[in-house]
Amino acid sequence: MSEVSADQVESAVFERLRASREAARGLAIANGNLRNAVLESIAAGIEASTERIIAANALDLEAGERANIGAGLLDRLRLDAPRIAALARAVREIAVLPDPLGQTVRGSTLPNGIKLDQVRVPFGVIGAIYEARPNVTIDIAALAIKSGNAIALRGGTAAENSNRVLVQVLRDGVAANGLNPDAIASVDDFGRAGANALMAARGLVDVLIPRGSASLIQAVLNTAKVPVIETGAGVVxxxxxxxxxxxxxxxxxxxxxxxxxxxxxxxxxxxxxxxxxxxxxxxxxxxxxxxxxxxxxxxxxxxxxxxxxxxxxxxxxxxxxxxxxxxxxxxxxxxxxxxxxxxxxxxxxxxxxxxxxxxxxxxxxxxxxxxxxxxxxxxTDGGEFGFGAEVGISTQKLHARGPMGLSELTSTKWIVRGAGQARN
Amino acid sequence: MSEVSADQVESAVFERLRASREAARGLAIANGNLRNAVLESIAAGIEASTERIIAANALDLEAGERANIGAGLLDRLRLDAPRIAALARAVREIAVLPDPLGQTVRGSTLPNGIKLDQVRVPFGVIGAIYEARPNVTIDIAALAIKSGNAIALRGGTAAENSNRVLVQVLRDGVAANGLNPDAIASVDDFGRAGANALMAARGLVDVLIPRGSASLIQAVLNTAKVPVIETGAGVVxxxxxxxxxxxxxxxxxxxxxxxxxxxxxxxxxxxxxxxxxxxxxxxxxxxxxxxxxxxxxxxxxxxxxxxxxxxxxxxxxxxxxxxxxxxxxxxxxxxxxxxxxxxxxxxxxxxxxxxxxxxxxxxxxxxxxxxxxxxxxxxTDGGEFGFGAEVGISTQKLHARGPMGLSELTSTKWIVRGAGQARN
The missing domain is CATH 3.40.309.10 (Aldehyde Dehydrogenase; Chain A, domain 2)
Incomplete structure (x- = not known):
């Protein structure tokens, strides 16, 4: 990439996020069957792209070896055929979970006859900042799609070649079902400045989830202007x-x-x-x-x-x-x-x-x-708790605390149905 | 106050907030009757302090007139005998609301016999930054106490004399029931630097609620390092x-x-x-x-x-x-x-x-x-929705959306009861 200023990156990232918000509207009103069809297209796309993913991953592995990132990180970075098959399987497992959207959380009828329902709706655009493991790209995007959210991804530089192919597979799966592929956005091409823009995108990113080391999470908490869900470290x-x-x-x-x-x-x-x-x-x-x-x-x-x-x-x-x-x-x-x-x-x-x-x-x-x-x-685990999928374990008190499942990737809205009522 | 640096203010505020956290533990395990007794003591204290409150308020009104703050603001600042009586009444109305703590939000028994309960617990320390109206001091503190939370207050400079007396009434009401009065903290004596320290107090303030003009709320959102609940502006x-x-x-x-x-x-x-x-x-x-x-x-x-x-x-x-x-x-x-x-x-x-x-x-x-x-x-109002009290109307999607009642001032924790189970 040629030299660009942080301001230029921010404008470009914000523009991409505005496109994601626009695409998010389609996903939010898509019914559960359509969102599941997207996930099936993605799973099939992962399987069909196995060779391409392995080839891209090889570039990341070579770069990692040259940079001496160590055997542990190299292992976390590696995508081989069995791991890619497991990724596709994981997407299908998310597809068969109950739909978190549209559930009525609370409801009542007021004395004046007005009916209130608090129902689960998507956030809109979820941001994710994470490191190394390229499987997180698929994992978090599948959870976002299942819960009707668009996703803006910032993966680690170490996995950038792998992630580029995975993001394309995700976008193709969305587009194959008649939805706008901008529901899947990546800001990896902007490097660290892209991550900073993502953290600054108030009004464009509804919630940001950092996944990775304690230092990554702390850095996001210190920088972000958008709401963050803190997941993480346990001194147990x-x-x-x-x-x-x-x-x-x-x-x-x-x-x-x-x-x-x-x-x-x-x-x-x-x-x-x-x-x-x-x-x-x-x-x-x-x-x-x-x-x-x-x-x-x-x-x-x-x-x-x-x-x-x-x-x-x-x-x-x-x-x-x-x-x-x-x-x-x-x-x-x-x-x-x-x-x-x-x-x-x-x-x-x-x-x-x-x-x-x-x-x-x-x-x-x-x-x-x-x-x-x-x-x-x-x-303490979303799977053990019966949530089917786990987004992470929140150690904060706002919005979600403990293992987070699909319902923690939703907000609510109040639906009010009247028959001409005015307030006294 | 003599000249002190922002760092010194931050240290002093953080020390006060640590004392509030310590006091919050007592409030969190106090049962509903004890928390209601605190509220009754506060209501009685407000009534008994009517003259003292009016005298302090007169100082604020004089300063406001000198500063030409305008008739509207002066009216919002004014505490007379009927308004003070209404404040005490409002505290008693909060006391008789159902206890938001200890409710089980979700529960299940896992196949291995482990019992899970997600129960409502207090946040810990709630921060509040607000302007002008001194009744907010009583209102938000009463809501915090009812929900088992300590509160750290930053009211507007315009009401500082009134707020000083009100904070003392609040602390006396807590102490009169054998609880630690540090559950009520004010950082008004540190001026704007105190507000900045409150916004920076990650790990000490669990959630911060700005109440007031759109510009106040935006300033808090731009500055705060602690989680904020955005209330507010409606273009309806x-x-x-x-x-x-x-x-x-x-x-x-x-x-x-x-x-x-x-x-x-x-x-x-x-x-x-x-x-x-x-x-x-x-x-x-x-x-x-x-x-x-x-x-x-x-x-x-x-x-x-x-x-x-x-x-x-x-x-x-x-x-x-x-x-x-x-x-x-x-x-x-x-x-x-x-x-x-x-x-x-x-x-x-x-x-x-x-x-x-x-x-x-x-x-x-x-x-x-x-x-x-x-x-x-x-x-769109907590009272109309049947919440009994309203903390504000959240226009964000994280944690609370729409009218916020007492339950929106709580977090949850998972209670896990086993009989020796280990994970397979």
């Missing part, structure tokens, strides 16, 4: 209360740490009531150690379990994303709650207890999106 | 369709314009199908003219009704707030919808029609918080 706690059942403590902590340590609902810190420490900690920590978990513990825990390394203050604020776990003995539930208040990111916390007063207090006082009793934190 | 339309009943058209347009022209749900522009113009316009416009409405009309309307003045392009984008109305003849519903798309602020639009296909199309395609058929736009 499990508190083993005085009355914790040993077998539940062992099973749940092990599951929460070991089953999939790289995701946001994996546990990061286990807090143990000092009156339970001797009884439950050895069993819990032995099971973890056998699965290769590295333990970072406070002094009191190390007296009981010397194999653990010494934690630092940093341990308690860290989302580990690996087989590493902080462990700390606390005097009572007050200290546990205070620790959680100080270090939780408001994602998920769980208590293992047999005492109903303690569990109720934990549920009432822990201010997180999901608060659990006697269950693994790994259950 | 009524479309008289080809089949509009004449009596309904006359009644509804007259009610929507004349009953209370200074509010956001008053109509600003009437669009008329050209096939109905000759039949309905004279009656509609005569009724308006008799009530002193100034008409700004397009050329085609003026051919039919020469008493109307000529509108300018500016007419169509103006929220009049006075007895002024734009009037325009359109060729068909497509032109009406296009005009609304171009000029509506997404607040309220209504169609007067006998044709069900036209009404359904209008309801589906108009993208506003409230869309009506055969009813006055004046019904």
């Amino acid at each position: 706690h499990i508190f083993l209360d005085e009355s914790a059942r040993l077998d539940w403590a062992i099973d749940i902590v092990h599951n929460a740490k070991v089953q999939r340590p790289s995701v946001c609902n994996a546990v990061d810190t286990v807090l143990v009531h000092r009156a339970a420490a001797e009884r439950v900690l050895p069993g819990v920590l032995d099971a973890l150690t056998r699965s290769g978990v590295r333990l970072l513990a406070d002094e009191r825990t190390r007296e009981l379990y010397p194999a653990a390394e010494l934690a630092t203050e940093e341990t308690w604020g860290t989302e580990h994303m690996t087989l590493t776990l902080g462990v700390k003995i606390v005097d009572d539930i007050d200290e546990a709650l205070a620790h959680i208040r100080a270090h939780s990111t408001g994602h998920t916390e769980s208590i293992i207890t047999e005492d109903v007063r303690t569990s109720e207090r934990f549920l009432a006082e822990v201010d997180s999106a999901v608060v659990m009793v006697n269950a693994s934190t790994r259950f | 339309h009524i479309f008289l369709d080809e089949s509009a009943r004449l009596d309904w058209a006359i009644d509804i347009v007259h009610n929507a314009k004349v009953q209370r022209p200074s509010v956001c749900n008053a109509v600003d522009t009437v669009l008329v199908h050209r096939a109905a113009a000759e039949r309905v316009l004279p009656g509609v416009l005569d009724a308006l003219t008799r009530s002193g409405v100034r008409l700004l009309a397009d050329e085609r309307t003026r051919e039919l009704y020469p008493a109307a003045e000529l509108a300018t392009e500016e007419t169509w984008g103006t929220e009049h707030m006075t007895l002024t109305l734009g009037v325009k003849i359109v060729d068909d519903i497509d032109e009406a919808l296009a005009h609304i798309r171009a000029h509506s602020t997404g607040h309220t639009e209504s169609i007067i029609t006998e044709d069900v296909r036209t009404s359904e199309r209008f309801l589906a395609e108009v993208d506003s918080a409230v869309v009506m058929v055969n009813a006055s736009t004046r019904f």
